[in-house]
Amino acid sequence: MSNKKRYAIVLDASKCIDCKACTIACKMENNVPKGPYAYRIWVAEKPFRGSFPVIKRGFLPSQCQQCSNPPCVQVCPTRASYQTEDGVVLIDYDKCILCKYCMTACPYDARYESENVHAIDKCTFCYHRLAEGREPACVETCPPKVRVFGDLNDPESEVSKLLVEHEHTVLKPEKGTKPKLYYIV
Template sequence: MTNKRYAIVLDTRKCIDCKACTVACKAENGVPIGRDNYRNWVTTEKLRGTYPNLGQSFTPGQCMQCGNTPCNHVCPTKATGVNPDGLVTVEEKKCIGCKYCMTACPYNARYYNEETKAVDKCTFCAHRIYAGGLPACVETCPTKVRVFGDLNDPNSEVSRLLAKHPSRVIKPEMGTKPFLFYLM
């Protein structure tokens, strides 16, 4: 899709760490069984404080569909590509399983799929969004932590949320220009 820049905005205050997104993704994208195989995740952050003064947050994440893609730069076979709308993709047939991209990704967003013999990662469910749907993780979320949309459209909910609220990205120091925005 041209003229679009897809992004996800997350309000982690709503996240209850229920892992619906992780399981929905496994179903939607045929991710093999196994704790190390996943396209998205919820990080249970370290407990803050000591009993009885405690706090804890949960941070969902997935491929950040970076504007500056370290995975793409290191791929020797051009299996990794970037669509005009910002989606970072892996072409299974071209992937030789060297895993350079897995090492290069600062977010650990990629895994090696033993069934397809290729590296796999989140595509914001490209097959769903190009058909007018939502990414499976966005749709299934009980509390709707994630909001998906086009940042090139100033009236999209993602644009409006980012205009209204301050947000942060993860590991900005890496210079990857991620397109997952966490509301503060």
């Protein structure tokens, strides 16, 4: 087992009830501005399945995919977007010039212009909490436990075990970004 961590989230979207606890926790924890275009995480509604009277509704929680091969980092002219040693993609707000190249490069539409920090912003896996041994706010808050956070380099972590035990996928694999958000299928 490597000493270097490689953080990831495994999501079981079948458990999602769209309660908004994750999005509210994220907004409060990270001082995300109000408004429809300011978000770090979101829950999309999936098309209805089945036929009347048995119809199922589904949801797809998403956020920055914390790519292993992040196009946002590659296009940033000031290196404001960068990747930590443990693979988390962050933004140095002081270096951001709001050119929006990173927004254009992100195939997941996971970035927004933040009036609070006067820079582009996105999910950071609540990086400030990780140093305290805490999970991201969205993971900690989710009542049905849709999201599981952990270290992929630790075979005993819950995320590693879930990926071994369940068939899973990532969003837009054809983009070659190697996301670290895994969806149980």
